[in-house]
Amino acid sequence: MSRLAGSSKLLRAMNESAALAHLLEPGTLTRSDLRKLTKLSTPTISEVLRRLTEAGLVTVVGHNSGRPGPNAELYAANPDAAYAAAVSIRDIGPSDAPSVAAALCDLTGTIRSRTELRVDFLRTDPKSAVLDAVATLRRDSGVPAERLRHVQLGVAGSYDSRTQTIRHVDVPGLGRTGLVPEIATALGTHVGVDNDVNLAAIAERRHGVARESDGFALLWLGLEGLGLAIDIAGSLLRGARGGAGEIGYMPLYAPDSTHRKVDLQDLVGGAAVLALGQDCGVPGRTPPEVVRAAAADPEAASEFFPRLADRIAVGLAAVIAVLDPSLVVLAGPVAQAGGRTLLAAVESALHRAAPLESTVAVTTIDDDAVLLGALDAGLTAVRETLIASIRDS
Secondary structure, eight states: OHHHHHHHHHHHHHHHHHHHHHHTSSSOBOHHHHHHHHOOOHHHHHHHHHHHHHTTSEEEEEEEOSSSSSOEEEEEEOGGGOEEEEEEEOOOOOTTSOOEEEEEEETTOOEEEEEEEOOOTTTSOHHHHHHHHHHHHHHHHTOOGGGEEEEEEEESSEEETTTTEEESOOSTTTTOTTHHHHHHHHHTSEEEEEEHHHHHHHHHHHHSTTTTOSEEEEEEEOSSOEEEEEEETTEEOOOTTSOTTOGGGOEEEOTTOTTSEEEHHHHHSHHHHHHHHHHTTOOOSSHHHHHHHHHHOHHHHHHHHHHHHHHHHHHHHHHHHHHOOSEEEEESHHHHHHHHHHHHHHHHHHHHHOSOOOEEEEOOOOSOHHHHHHHHHHHHHHHHHHHHHHHHO
16 A cells, blocks of 8 residues: 555656646646646646645646637746846956856746846955855845755856865865855755856857757857867766866967967967957957957958967867867857957868868857856756655655
């Protein structure tokens, strides 16, 4: 009898999780819609909806009056059942630029609150910065602490999930052992961490030019550093210790100096873009400002962009030779500033540099891709947790 009861409980949980998974998608569904999607009987669907509604996960949002017979109730996931937050600790840029961006969304993905903060990490511990950002989001949105089910951190470095340690970072204190568990304890919720470029690739997959791609590589041209994300059929390659894609560390050797080690960062990083701008007489306080100024001046563009594109092609030729992706996406502040002018120059440089071919595109996301990707990742984690909790209940 206990085995029968256990089987019945498991089957009920599977039915509920299947229905909730459909209701978490955008739009509304009737009982009839859910019955067709889940292949469950009408009495079973009615019972599933009753239990999900009583649990506060699903709500009636209206009635469908466009069909013959009684008006059918329209169901959707309850937006206030759970929330996810994202905190992006950005590349080190100008001292007056926001260094932390954060946002909070409900269960449907609607952003309820968003903020940007300037933080001096020489004086402020990253833990305090994250807690302050989340507190600001909760205060502005009125979300109670117990409804915040996941906080996703985006960092300009790699995350070793085995040791729960952030590596390859320049922000003081961000690589401190024990930092991530301390943040999770202080917030009282689960905290996820991922490389900022991986998160940008998640956003590009869901909202950008890579939506229909079977796989792609995303080269991030940031304010300071470089990064590479590798999407294989919708799954990101992170590596054994989260370091896959740290392409800025890829060693090169300058043609005129065979004894001196040069990294790709030295050729295409933010400092290199600024120096190239000076060489070409292009003004700008930041790399994106230099790129935009060059794009606006045809004479400057004719010198600046081919030289920058030749450098970018060095890294992309290696990426294409190893991965042979169907699509390469240029993203990050420098790529956004360069737009189609940069794209044309890179395509030309790649054609000269290597016989291998991949389609190259510039990101179509004009918002903060890292923050959007972190929200997507956090929301996915929240939804998976809710579904798992039903199965385990």
